Amino acid sequence: MITKNLFLQGIYPFAGAGLDKPVPIHSELLHYVPDGVINQTLYFRGGNSSAELITVVLMRNGVPMRYFPIGAKSDVHVPLRVVEDIDGGSVIELYLAAPDGLGGSVVVDLGMVEH
Amino acid sequence: MTGVVERPQAKPQAKPQAGPQSRTGGPAARRRLVVIGNGMAGARAVEEILARGGAEQFSITMFGDEPYGNYNRIMLSHVLSGEESDADIFLNALSWYRENNITLHAGVRVDRIDRFTKYVYSDDGRATPYDVLIIATGSRSHLPPMDGLYTPGGSIKPGVFGFRTIDDTRKMVQHAQQEHHRRVVVIGGGLLGLEAAYGLQSHGIEVEVVHSGGHLMSAQMGPDGGAVLRRSVEALGIRVHTGSRTTAVLGTDRVSGVSLRDKPDIACDMVVVAAGIRPNVDVAVLSGLPVERAIVVDDRLRVQDEEDIYAVGECVQHRGEVYGLVAPLWEQAVVLANHVTGADTSSAYLGSRTATKLKVAGVEVASMGLHGPELDTDEHIVFSEPSRGVFKSIVVRDNKMVGATLLGDSRKVAYLTQAYDRGLPLPEERIGLMFDLGTPGEDVGVAELDDDAQVCNCNGVSKKALVDVVKDGCNTVGGAMDATRAGKGCGSCKLLVKQVVEWAADGAVEEDPAASYYVPGIPLDKPSLMAAIRKQGLRSVSQVFTALAPGSAEDAKSKMGLASLLKMMLADQYIDERDARFINDRVHANIQRDGTFSVVPQMKGGVTSVQQLRRIADVAEKHNVPMIKLTGGQRIDLLGIPKEDLPQVWADLDMPSGYAYGKSFRTVKTCVGQDFCRYGTGDSTKLGIDIESRFQGIESPAKLKLAVSGCPRNCAESLVKDVGVVAVEGGRWEIYVGGAAGAHIRKGDLLATVDNPEAVKLLTGRFMQYYRERANWLERTYAFVPRVGIEHLRAVIVEDSEDLAESLDAAMQASVDDYVDPWSERDDQLTPGQFRTSLPLTVLPQVPVR
Numbered sequence: 001m002i003t004k005n006l007f008l009q010g011i012y013p014f015a016g017a018g019l020d021k022p023v024p025i026h027s028e029l030l031h032y033v034p035d036g037v038i039n040q041t042l043y044f045r046g047g048n049s050s051a052e053l054i055t056v057v058l059m060r061n062g063v064p065m066r067y068f069p070i071g072a073k074s075d076v077h078v079p080l081r082v083v084e085d086i087d088g089g090s091v092i093e094l095y096l097a098a099p100d101g102l103g104g105s106v107v108v109d110l111g112m113v114e115h
Numbered sequence: 116m117t118g119v120v121e122r123p124q125a126k127p128q129a130k131p132q133a134g135p136q137s138r139t140g141g142p143a144a145r146r147r148l149v150v151i152g153n154g155m156a157g158a159r160a161v162e163e164i165l166a167r168g169g170a171e172q173f174s175i176t177m178f179g180d181e182p183y184g185n186y187n188r189i190m191l192s193h194v195l196s197g198e199e200s201d202a203d204i205f206l207n208a209l210s211w212y213r214e215n216n217i218t219l220h221a222g223v224r225v226d227r228i229d230r231f232t233k234y235v236y237s238d239d240g241r242a243t244p245y246d247v248l249i250i251a252t253g254s255r256s257h258l259p260p261m262d263g264l265y266t267p268g269g270s271i272k273p274g275v276f277g278f279r280t281i282d283d284t285r286k287m288v289q290h291a292q293q294e295h296h297r298r299v300v301v302i303g304g305g306l307l308g309l310e311a312a313y314g315l316q317s318h319g320i321e322v323e324v325v326h327s328g329g330h331l332m333s334a335q336m337g338p339d340g341g342a343v344l345r346r347s348v349e350a351l352g353i354r355v356h357t358g359s360r361t362t363a364v365l366g367t368d369r370v371s372g373v374s375l376r377d378k379p380d381i382a383c384d385m386v387v388v389a390a391g392i393r394p395n396v397d398v399a400v401l402s403g404l405p406v407e408r409a410i411v412v413d414d415r416l417r418v419q420d421e422e423d424i425y426a427v428g429e430c431v432q433h434r435g436e437v438y439g440l441v442a443p444l445w446e447q448a449v450v451l452a453n454h455v456t457g458a459d460t461s462s463a464y465l466g467s468r469t470a471t472k473l474k475v476a477g478v479e480v481a482s483m484g485l486h487g488p489e490l491d492t493d494e495h496i497v498f499s500e501p502s503r504g505v506f507k508s509i510v511v512r513d514n515k516m517v518g519a520t521l522l523g524d525s526r527k528v529a530y531l532t533q534a535y536d537r538g539l540p541l542p543e544e545r546i547g548l549m550f551d552l553g554t555p556g557e558d559v560g561v562a563e564l565d566d567d568a569q570v571c572n573c574n575g576v577s578k579k580a581l582v583d584v585v586k587d588g589c590n591t592v593g594g595a596m597d598a599t600r601a602g603k604g605c606g607s608c609k610l611l612v613k614q615v616v617e618w619a620a621d622g623a624v625e626e627d628p629a630a631s632y633y634v635p636g637i638p639l640d641k642p643s644l645m646a647a648i649r650k651q652g653l654r655s656v657s658q659v660f661t662a663l664a665p666g667s668a669e670d671a672k673s674k675m676g677l678a679s680l681l682k683m684m685l686a687d688q689y690i691d692e693r694d695a696r697f698i699n700d701r702v703h704a705n706i707q708r709d710g711t712f713s714v715v716p717q718m719k720g721g722v723t724s725v726q727q728l729r730r731i732a733d734v735a736e737k738h739n740v741p742m743i744k745l746t747g748g749q750r751i752d753l754l755g756i757p758k759e760d761l762p763q764v765w766a767d768l769d770m771p772s773g774y775a776y777g778k779s780f781r782t783v784k785t786c787v788g789q790d791f792c793r794y795g796t797g798d799s800t801k802l803g804i805d806i807e808s809r810f811q812g813i814e815s816p817a818k819l820k821l822a823v824s825g826c827p828r829n830c831a832e833s834l835v836k837d838v839g840v841v842a843v844e845g846g847r848w849e850i851y852v853g854g855a856a857g858a859h860i861r862k863g864d865l866l867a868t869v870d871n872p873e874a875v876k877l878l879t880g881r882f883m884q885y886y887r888e889r890a891n892w893l894e895r896t897y898a899f900v901p902r903v904g905i906e907h908l909r910a911v912i913v914e915d916s917e918d919l920a921e922s923l924d925a926a927m928q929a930s931v932d933d934y935v936d937p938w939s940e941r942d943d944q945l946t947p948g949q950f951r952t953s954l955p956l957t958v959l960p961q962v963p964v965r
Contacts, residue, residue, distance in 0.1 A: 035329065036326065037328070042408065081407065085257070085259075087259065088327055113435075
């Protein structure tokens, strides 16, 4: 089995549109799984510079797959103990939900493998 | 989450757990080692532990989900294609477990581990305590989500198969051999899918491969290599659809086809899903062990944060990697055994650089590392010759090889694997990497291999291991293979093993003599063995061992073959020793899977009478015979007779034996023939009865099944018998030899066309005698006839070109004259206990109910 490691990562400024309204963080945080390949997400790490709770949402084909809440001026590391297969042709994307009008920076690092 | 909560508990629990071990700790007290999984990883880990003195340290218990011993999963594709029988792929027989005092629970699934009290709970209700636990649960077929895969009841739809276990393989073969099953779709064009496609094609059904990637074997090679492979695969007659996702399996109660995304449906009656494997981690997840993609282990193969639980094989994630090949497994087993036994506590597993070297669907494929350039500075060297099916590609980064793909020509594989494994600097002349242009030839290629370069990937045998065996005095290729297990896996490395042995023996390599022995225990081929027996006047099996075996050692595996040979050569001069016989020949009945026997009375040519039928019915009733079955050889089979009842059954029947059990002449199947059939041109029934009467009970190297048909319509299936006779117009008879319709299918070759039944009997006997004298032990006529050649047989048997006819006829006549019905010995047992049950005879008194 030959596998490849992939990451969606970086530090991005954000502007909140409401805690119940996830919006894309940045166009770089999008991954298209090629046909004939199986993708698995292994962990998420995140940091939040603002003074409010924010939530990073892992989306598969536009549907939320996991939620990662990050506290005010805090960080999380979530090893995804239950790993699912994401089939070729799917789109994986990170969204962010934050209180309306809230500004700050978010640090994201999503680790995946493909084989 | 579970890990965070439970981890603090684990530590205080761990210490008192160590207590009982030391309290019981006399020198005789052995710790309890429990292994979950009896596959290649579990059994290999135990072998490595035993090799390090583990038998003294541990009492070992193994759990296996499958109800078998341990087998070589790599060989399943050979079983599927019929190249090997499933009996040949077992690695450790059940006796191995006994000899090593291992308790094996086969067919028992472990449900849960209690890592605090250190118990393993299995689905047979057992709770097994452990001191050290090894998890080797391996992986299972991945069934990607698609519609119609399951029946409404939740089971997999009939006609859909995974390709992972021996049961999968058996069911696939069974399904594929049914006449109305003509088309199969294999989902997945990777290694496994192509193997399945190739194997199924050998059963003569139409195969189509549906692969979701853009090219075949997309995990192992780039698009260009995939295109060349596709050409080679299509040349075999297998249709390939790439870039096609299967969205549904069609059919209500059984498979009728598959539908694809964006492409027309494919009709089929069988679907094989070979879309990869997934680690079996259910037990670990349920038991709260750390599982990511698989069970997380450290460099000692210990499960993360666990003192006494190890994991090995495909269910393991080590440094983020999960492996699906055998080579990493062997490396892991060594490290694990070093730690478990304390043989080398500094040993560490640092991950494997995997190289695949296989014959996929008859095409040699080798692949390692990257399959294309990734950085701008990567060099990519490609040679492609699609018409010959050859493709070679090498990726070089910083003057080091980081990947290679070879298709159709793997002569440079050994060198390239080594260059990849060690990151050796490459020659300036890159073309030398691919071809032997001005670079050293193949032999030197072996010489330049490093000592620890792996020769056999399946069994993890290094060049040094082979060289050491040769230095210790083994100078045959077969001997070196036996000693190291090299070449005993998938077999793709046999050529390299041979080269290494030849190189190490420095020209002193010997032909493997054992290959030509008639029986393994006596170092003579058949003609020399027969000559020696005649010259020394040997008359029994034990005399042969005394006179001819090295050190006069008796060899159990050789006895049956020798007994048959001596009986054939000596007729009434033969001294019969019962211990030389196989159980069937000792009790003259066919042993069945439950240890009972089947009794088949003689029914010459399939013709019976009212009296015979009545008597058989009476006997069946008297003895409560559980099953009465008409056989393919036109006889009546009474199944399920206990051994101790055999003499009484024979006495009640009072008929001669039908020889349904031995390596001997068995039966002559006939059609109705002249008198009743409107088409019959010859009296096949009479001739069949005559032949059966003449040759009844004649020993031969393997069983002989005959038939006589009264016309070319062949109702008796004469063309697929060891000897088949067909009456043709004008009162003439055609004699066919070497046909088969069992595990192998072969139409017999025409030996001769003769004018009268007497000539048929004469030539049949002469052919049988020639076969008895020349064939190898257990070699059926369908192998013997093509090996010797039908032209040669015609010359010797029909035209008597070697002046043998007279002696062949005389020898056969002597055997015929010596005929005694073995069932007549029922009143006069030849050995004490011959018909005693092997089960305990006394019924134990019932425990009184309180």
